Amino acid sequence: MAENLNDKKPDQEPFRFFSLSHQDQLGLGFNGFSKNPPSPPPPCVEVLLSNPEVSSSSVKYTMESIYLIGDLTLHKGRVSTKDVFGASNSDLVPGKYEGGLKLWEGSLDLVKTLYNEIQEGKLSLKGKRVLEFPVYGCQLGCGHGLPGIFACLEGAAVIHFQDFNAEVLQCLTIPNVKANLAKDPLLQHSSHTNEIEKKTSSEIRFFCR
Known part of the structure; x- marks a missing residue:
């Protein structure tokens, strides 16, 4: 006779990957979710290319080219953490x-x-929608934006860059995008706010937390 799976013996305990005490220490509940999940992040704010902070930034930006692989070379900028945030020699504040x-x-x-x-013909970015963003809780922001820039150069239709800091977008990401899309990287200093739009048919937007 088949045993009724709903009939539990008094000494039987439900199977758990972790002991209750271990779950409490890790803050885990059923299926690994926290008993008190974090509240969702605040809505993003778009940083427009027409913002005065973008076109009139006084932060010194220097550029260098980096060879990556094959025939792929991208431009990356360098700005001082002290100039932007007043924090010297710090990766995180x-x-x-x-x-x-x-x-x-x-x-x-x-x-x-x-x-x-x-x-290798395993992937195509042409016409794709790409979001380069921070993972909530880990803060993997777009920063220099090189993956998103590469997607743009490969024909992605929409690229949205997101970072924790508006200052990063204004002082680094946007100049990087301009430098990599311009035939002459020096055009990154152009005062024309639509310089990016003139160099690509992709929709490129920038968002901060």
């Missing part, structure tokens, strides 16, 4: 700055992976 002015190796690895996938 809790609640104020989340490392967006630093070029993290993960973004270069992602560009190289995308490049290889395209070269």
Whole structure:
């Protein structure tokens, strides 16, 4: 006779990956979700190219070209954390700055992976919608924006860049996008707010938290 699965013996305990005490320590509930999940982040704010902060930034921006893989070379900017946030030699300032002015190796690895996938015919970015953004709780912001820039150069239809800090977008991401889309990288200093739009048919927008 088949045993009724709903009949539980008094000494039987439901299976758990972690003990209750371990769950309490980790803040885990059913299926690994927190008993008190964090509240959602505030809505994003768009940084427009017409913003005075974008076109009249006095922060010194220097540019260098980096060879990545194959025939792929991208331009990346460099700005001083002290000039932008008043914090010298710091990658993170809790609640104020989340490392967006630093070029993290993960973004270069992602560009190289995308490049290889395209070269091998496994991937196409033409006509795609791309969002380069911070993961809530980890703050992986777009920063230099190289993966999104690469997607644009590969024909993506829509690219949205998002970072924790508006200052990162204004002082670094937007100049980087201009430098990589312009035939002459020096055009990044153009005062024309529609310089990006004139160099690509992609929809490119920028958002901050």
